[in-house]
Amino acid sequence: MGNVNQLRILSSVNPDWQGAREAAQVGIDNFNVTAGDDPLPSVSFSITPDTVIENEPGAAFTGTFTVDGNIPTVTFDADGNYVSGGLSVFLDAKEIFELARQFDLFIETDLTIGSSEPAASQPNLFEFILFEETSDITITIFDDIVEEEPFTYNFELLEDQVGSDYIVNPDANTGSFVLEDGLPGGPGVGPxxxxxxxxxxxxxxxxxxxxxxxxxxxxxxxxxxxxxxxxxxxxxxxxxxxxxxxxxxxxxxxxxxxxxxxxxxxxxxxxxxxxxxxxxxxxxxxxxxxxxxxxxxxxxxxxxxxxxxxxxxxxxxxxxxxx
Missing domain, CATH: 2.60.40 (Immunoglobulin-like)
Structure with missing residues (x-):
């Protein structure tokens, strides 16, 4: 900013420098406006653990969303229920029909499930509204009676669907886990x-x-x-x-x-x-x-x-x- 101050001094003693001073002031104003604009938050996604054993106590997997950037202020009512705000992101659960036969409970940590039109119209698309820089959705697995081969479930964080303004981290936008029975079933077991x-x-x-x-x-x-x-x-x-x-x-x-x-x-x-x-x-x-x-x-x-x-x-x- 030293050069701008020099222009102010010069213009006070020499009118010919007035135009230069005005041009410099415009540059300052433009700089202030640009500096006030927040960049779009970058969102990452991951799944843990890599393998889930169905018959083990507490069998579950967790999807973790990480936000690098600002999250709109979240508002809750007097009972602690979500009202507005947060960052809306979209996740593609690619094997949703297979997963629907396996999951038991949703456990939400610092997020809630949204209901925008894109998510409501596509069974594999889920909207999550994030409250914090790190938010989790944990899904417990039902220990069913079905003999199954190990199966891989895949998830992908998608680009914004409704204009909530975020970008996807291309190096951390997918996650998967393998579900295994954990029992010695097989041909010839049982009646x-x-x-x-x-x-x-x-x-x-x-x-x-x-x-x-x-x-x-x-x-x-x-x-x-x-x-x-x-x-x-x-x-x-x-x-x-x-x-x-x-x-x-x-x-x-x-x-x-x-x-x-x-x-x-x-x-x-x-x-x-x-x-x-x-x-x-x-x-x-x-x-x-x-x-x-x-x-x-x-x-x-x-x-x-x-x-x-x-x-x-x-x-x-x-x-x-x-x-």
């Missing part, structure tokens, strides 16, 4: 389980029965003292909504034999269910939900998932229903 139906071509309001059979060593046959939990899955999201399962009071509309308790959801997509078998032959009788005309012909495939403690009968591995 063989099969599934079949009394009718495969159905109309709305029509009743049909799902039958289960279990064969194998006597010690492996399910009983009241030794129930066997099996999982039935579908390749159609919300497929269980096609059937009348409960009334408005939560009372079951189906009947069972050789099954203890009530079948329970097997995923968050409404397309899978668990049943606890207590006999070598068991059945589940239910009706197709009658929701009126207009849907057209529907085809739904159901299959037994290969279990950690049971095998699937290859001749009765699944059923196809036409409604």
């Amino acid at each position: 063989d389980v099969g599934v079949s139906v009394t009718e495969s071509e159905l109309f709305e309001g029509e009743e049909f029965t799902v039958n289960f059979t279990v064969t194998g060593e006597a010690a492996d046959i399910p009983s009241e003292e030794n129930p066997l939990t099996v999982l039935v899955t579908s390749d159609t999201p919300a497929s269980l909504g096609e059937f009348a399962l409960f009334d408005e009071n939560g009372t079951p509309l189906f009947s069972t034999e050789g099954i203890v308790g009530v079948p329970t959801p097997g995923d968050l997509l409404g397309s899978a269910f668990f049943v606890d078998l207590i006999a070598p032959t068991a059945s589940l009788t239910l009706e197709v939900f009658e929701d009126g005309p207009g849907e057209g012909l529907e085809t739904i495939n159901f299959a037994l998932a290969n279990g950690e403690v049971y095998e699937v009968d290859p001749d009765n591995a699944g059923v196809t229903l036409t409604i």
Whole structure:
């Protein structure tokens, strides 16, 4: 700034220097404006640990967001609930449908899950609103009964989708982890389980029965003292909504034999269910939900998932229903 001060002095004694002084002052003003502009925050992302063992206590993975730069001030209400502010970022969970069958709980640390239009319209896209320079989302893994090969889940931090003004660190924008069963399952472990139906071509309001059979060593046959939990899955999201399962009071509309308790959801997509078998032959009788005309012909495939403690009968591995 010494040169500018010299121009001020010179212009006071020589009017010819006035133009130079004005030009220098414009430079100062422009400098002040530019210096006040904050650069866009840079966001990084990582996953830990590299491997998650499903049957270990506390099985979970953590996604960590790190911000280098300013985060808009966050506002909370009197109860501590998020109101506004923070930095909105977007994460692509590439294997979201597989992950939906595995995760149990979300644990948020210094962030919350957003609901902007891009995230709401794409099932694999998640919006997170970050409160601090370091924010975490931890997802616990459900210890299921399914025998699975090691599977890799991949995540990518995306460029801004709604104009919240951030840039992605190109050297730290992805993360992944491998999920392993951690049990010595494999071919030949446990009894063989099969599934079949009394009718495969159905109309709305029509009743049909799902039958289960279990064969194998006597010690492996399910009983009241030794129930066997099996999982039935579908390749159609919300497929269980096609059937009348409960009334408005939560009372079951189906009947069972050789099954203890009530079948329970097997995923968050409404397309899978668990049943606890207590006999070598068991059945589940239910009706197709009658929701009126207009849907057209529907085809739904159901299959037994290969279990950690049971095998699937290859001749009765699944059923196809036409409604």
